Amino acid sequence: MTGLKESADKRVFNNILGAMGNTPLVKLERIGKDLPVPLYAKLEFMNPGGSVKDRVGANIIEQAEKRGEIKPGGTIVEATSGNTGVGLAIAAALKGYKTIFVMPDKMSNEKILLLRAYGAKVVITPTAVGPDDPRSYYEVAKKFARETPNAILANQYHNPDNPKTHELSTGPELWEQTDGKLTDVIIGIGTGGTITGVGRYLKSKNSNITIVGVDIEGSILTEIWQNKGKIPPGAYPKTYKVEGIGEDFLPSTMDINYVDAIERAGDRESFLWARQLVRQEGIFAGGSSGSAIAGAIKYCKKLSGDRLPVVILPDSGSRYLSKFYDDKWMREFGFLSMEFGETALGDLLLAKPNKQLFSATLGDSIRKVVNVMHQNAVSQMPVVDKEGQLSGLIEEV
Structure with a gap:
């Protein structure tokens, strides 16, 4: 038997490389319901290795x-x-x-x-x-x-094959999937390869398409873009938690001339948007995808009329289960608010005002214990022995 014939239409390939690209475009129905325009997401985490x-x-x-x-x-x-x-x-x-x-x-x-x-x-x-x-x-x-x-x-920060990849694949896919109707593309920026390649292709098809970058707070790419490609005095990078987005220099793979606007996102909003994305849309994406969504929401709120924006979601959430998908990690870095269901019992106890703790001993009379409970408006009291060790609990019924 000779095996199957390779067919892109039937999704039959001779090796895993053939399965790369042609990722789906999905409407964000719940997250985007209050926006003045429909918002679509290109799911790049559906590539075989889980990312763009x-x-x-x-x-x-x-x-x-x-x-x-x-x-x-x-x-x-x-x-x-x-x-x-x-x-x-x-x-x-x-x-x-x-x-x-x-x-x-x-x-x-x-x-x-x-x-x-x-x-x-x-x-x-x-x-x-x-x-x-x-x-x-x-x-x-x-x-x-x-x-x-x-x-x-491989030198992804300075290798022209990086943006060329997106000029030859990601850009044409977006154009074909939207029948050339897309008006805005929102893309997280790191090496700048995706935004440069996609921007170069789409602007060759329609120069009116708006290319929007999303930068992370702590990166200096926004300042470099604002200063026409040069690092301005006083622009210093700061550490941040989101992975795969932002930079502390300008990679040569990024051509700022293709970027029409930049929105910024912080760590906390990036992680919370990624968590909302999986809970509201069933889309399990990474932190930089959360940044992209945060930027897309900010940008799309300013739009009106007949617009068709698309946001690129770069990678999968499976890389971050021990990080921002873990409530404990989120609390450790102060990214989770004290909301019901999102808070550890220890956090709740720490948040309560300090009050005197009351206890009964094995030799106390029942009358004394009842009086203490009534006077201090408590319905339960621990019972301790002479060494202060817990012997039991007395409860009002």
Whole structure:
């Protein structure tokens, strides 16, 4: 038997790379119900590796092969927040390459374990250092690429194959899925590859399409965009918790000329929107998707008339179960408010005003105990022995 014939229409492929792309477009009926325009989301987490970076990772390797930059059995090195690493790891596994990924220490444990599952070597570096610091994940990745025989640096921050990927795939998909009717695209910005590639393609089809970036508070990409590509005096990056969005420098893969507007989102609203997305729409997406939704909501509230905005949701929530999908983690960093059902019992006890605690001893008369309970408006009291150890509980019935 010869097997099946590859068919994109039937979704039959010769290998996993064929399953990348052509992700669905879904209307956000509940989250977007109060907006003046309909809002659609492109679900990039439905790529095989769970993120928009599948497209980039596979294409970077393909183009490097075409240029003869990597030899059989070679090693691919990259500085990554995790998702580009997965895209590279998928293609590398299929083609027989080794992989080394360097990640900042703020990234989720799920991402680290996932990359190791693909056979990658994962190196962790400090988050709170500048991009030129020798300890930064950018510089450590460069060092590994230099010192490892037959290795290349994928270099997503400066590799033109990054935006080109989206110019050739993501942009055309958006145009075709909306029959050319989309008017606005909202995209989180990190390397700038997605927003540049999508923007370049869509503006070639219709220059009136508005390209909106979403930046995270703590990043300086907004200030760089406002200052026409230069870091303005006094613009200093701050640490933030959302992964895979924002930067402390301007990657050469980002062309700010394709960005018409930028909305900003903070950690807390990003995480809460991601949690709302899965609870209201059944869409299980990551923190940067929450940022994208936060930015899209802010932007779409300003729209009117016959507009068709689309927001790109970059990755899956499965990478963040130990982080913002965990109530304990959210409380630890102050991202959950004291709402019923979202609060630990210990938090409730800490929130109550301090009051004197009353107890009865085994030798107290019943009359005395009842009087103490009535005088202090309590319906229960612990009973302790001579050493102060709990012996029982007396309760008013």
